[in-house]
Amino acid sequence: QAHSNRQRPSPIAVSSPGCHACGRRLGIATRMEGLPRQTERWTSVPLVAGGHRPAVGSAASGHIVETCGRLRFALPVGWPPLLDRASPGQDLCRAVRRCGPVPLNKALRLGAKRRKRGFVRWTSERLAAEFWGGAPGQEAAMTRLLSTLQSFLMGQPSLLQAAGRWAILDVGAASYAGPDRSHATDIAMLFGCGASAAVTIDAFEPLSAELARTQRLAEDTLSRSLGIDIAEAARCIRWHRAAVSNETRAAVPLRGLENQASLSPHIPEGTTSPDYVREPAPGDREMAPTLRLDIFANEYGLGDVLLMKIDTEGHDFEALQGAEGLLRERRVAALTFEIAGQMNSDFFRIHKERHFGHPPTPRQRRGPLAEPNLRSMVRWLGDRGFDSFLLGSRSLVPLVGIWWDTSYEVCAERPDLPCWYDVLALTRAFPDSIGHGGGRSGGSDVAARLRSVVLGAFESEKSYGARGKKK
Secondary structure, three states: OOOOHHHOOOOOOEOOOOOOHHHHHHOOOOOOOOOOOOOHHHHOOOEEEOOOOOOOOOHHHOEEEEEEOOEEEEEEOOOHHHOOOOOOOHHHHHHHHHOOOOOHHHHHHHHHHHHHHHHHHHHHHHHHHHHEOOOOOOOHHHHHHHHHHHHHHHOOHHHHHHHOOEEEEEEOOOOOOOOOOOOHHHHHHHHOOOOOOOEEEEEEOOOHHHHHHHHHHHHHHHHHHHOOOHHHHHOOOEEEOOEEOOOOEEEEEOEOOHHHOEOOOOOOOOOOOOOOOOOOOHHHOOEEEEEOHHHHHHHHOOOOEEEEEEOOOOOHHHHHHOOHHHHHOOOEEEEEEEEEOOOOHHHHHHHHOOOOOOOOOHHHOOOOOOOOOHHHHHHHHHHOOEEEEEEOOOOEEEOOHHHOOHHHOHHHHOOOOOOEEEEEEEEOOOOHHHOOOOOOOHHHHHHHHHHHHHHHHHHOOOOEOOOOOEO
């Protein structure tokens, strides 16, 4: 079962008196197939005999300690098999006890596949009720995420000292009638306003009328809720009339009206979509400037980004491309984006130009699915150090590596529901300067703690078990 020398992964260390041949077999250098190569902490899984403390790490320093008979496991928080936190270490336990022909990496893959089936079943059963953007209570997902990030940041004084004021970016910030809402006001109420606040808030909206209306509403709400005057409330949020994209331009025409306005290039002229048949003629469309977030962050001297919320009606991938400098420099802790019907030509044809009474089936598609789509964006973010999750009101579904399932491409596989879903991505590592005392793994430690806190916040009310059965 040894791996080839041309791609030698990090070993999984085993120390277990009495396991003999099994210990030697489990000591083979291994790596879970299908998972992106992570930091050293992800692949170092020390096992020591019961009665002794793990050689490295503890629950307080980014590890979860589990026991199995005479063995004690120190598993890094954020290690992929622990994403659902269901009986961590049990597959390792079975592999050690059997001491037979099952190598450790195979046992881990089998365990992850069992948990994956539970996620797939739960997502299928609860897609409309929990994950679809129009589901009752779906807004609770963002509320839960914001509260968790605020608690994490306030509970880590060293992060404030190391990074100064963090930044939150609300891209697509207008508040419309119906289920859409602007989160900038919620963020200001949660994190505070003024020079003493822990974060700066920048909100972007390309439609001038909607930006003005949302800004007035935010100032009135903050003035009443925080007991401050309008002038002070106006300084809580920096508002920008601009569309976020992958290039900087002085003016580009917007397609659609109000909450369907978009820069998506996948909206054809003369479309029969009811969302765009009333849009102005090409010469009469509202023009808006575009900007890149990485350039914007440098020009404004922003600190590291705690949250980047993107909702651009199908232009989210281009907005992420415009933030690539921030992502590669590991300056973003968490980001959310939306899967929408305007994000590619296939989704637009299925969800925007169809009759809802007669949706096309997945078998009617010909050829590969157009990009960008959920799978391609998860891979793109994975290459830049982020792990993605389907964001539900109560639970998170991992999408990276072996956790991916084709059924998660919901806008293609479930044409009966409008294409409207949110995705959360968490960084695997911060810059080392953010970690305690610096050091090579400092930023990874902080990212592991953040991941643990976020996953725990959503898991606290989930109603499915390791195999997808309701508790």
